[in-house]
Amino acid sequence: MLPRGLRGMGRLLLYLLVSGVAVLMLLPFYWMLITAVSPAPDIIAFPPKWIPSRLTLEHFQTAFDKAAWLTYYWNSTVVAVVSVGSSLLFGLFAGYAFAVYRFPLQNVFFLLILGTLMVPVQVTSVALYVLLAQIGWVDTVLGILAPNFASAFGVFMIRQGIKIVPMDLIEAARMDGAGEVRIVLTIIAPLIKTTLATVAMLLFLGSWNDFLWPVIVINSTDLRTLPVGIALFKDPYGNINYGPLMAATVISTAPMLIAYAISQKYMIRGVALTGLKG
Secondary structure, eight states, rough: OHHHHHHHHHHHHHHHHHHHHHHHHHHHHHHHHHTTTHHHHHHOOOOOOSSSSSOHHHHHHHHHHHHHHHHHHHHHHHHHHHHHHHHHHHHHHHHHHHOOOOOOOOOHHHHHHHGGGOOHHHHHHHHHHHHHHHTOTSSSSSHHHGGGSSHHHHHHHHHHTTTSOHHEEEEHHTTTTOHHHHHHHIHHHTTHHHHHHHHHHHHHHHHHHHHHHHHHHHOOGOOOHHHHHHHBBBBBSOBOHHHHHHHHHHHHHHHHHHHHHHHHHHHEEEEHHHTOOO
């Protein structure tokens, strides 16, 4: 048993370490925000000015004038909502099958699904683009959604959440005459709603911030998502006006930061619960 003084010192060092890591994590967001509201001379000053000499909204005005933000928001929202919805539906039933049923090569199939998480999206982008070109999905909303109709990560997380549910409850529902679809939708889903919310939030963030695949498959200006729209703030010669760029970044990330701040306790709880049973 350590003396009380040593325990207090250890706790203080732990708080200092956590605080230092938190500052490092928040520093990019702070720099993004002050760059968006700083005058141009402050942005390019050296050494950097951590506190702007004055506040200005001219960069936000430039950002709003240069991009069709309502269109970008709408496209990003549609892509994210549909991707999350289809991934949750697929993950719920696939996770239920892997958690409840026993069938030949079950572990092999599950490992194959998890193996897709190890394949970088850059490896499959060319083959997927060729396939979509053959079926006419290039430069369409369906083309943007194609890689996100299902999520191996969602299957894994939901399967782990379902494993916590007692089998006796499922068997009792079957004895009462409930079908498998009804069991999944009316019994399993409400019991693992924290896990579903966690998966939904993580997938939504990933879809909202996805840049590589939309920029590959989109040609039309009216189908651009927010990350693709932000890329317009770099001119063809590679020159960047950092003030409007940071203002555009604030505009696009603010909703996600607010949503994460509200839902973080549910996400932490969901991740913790999925690890209780293997």
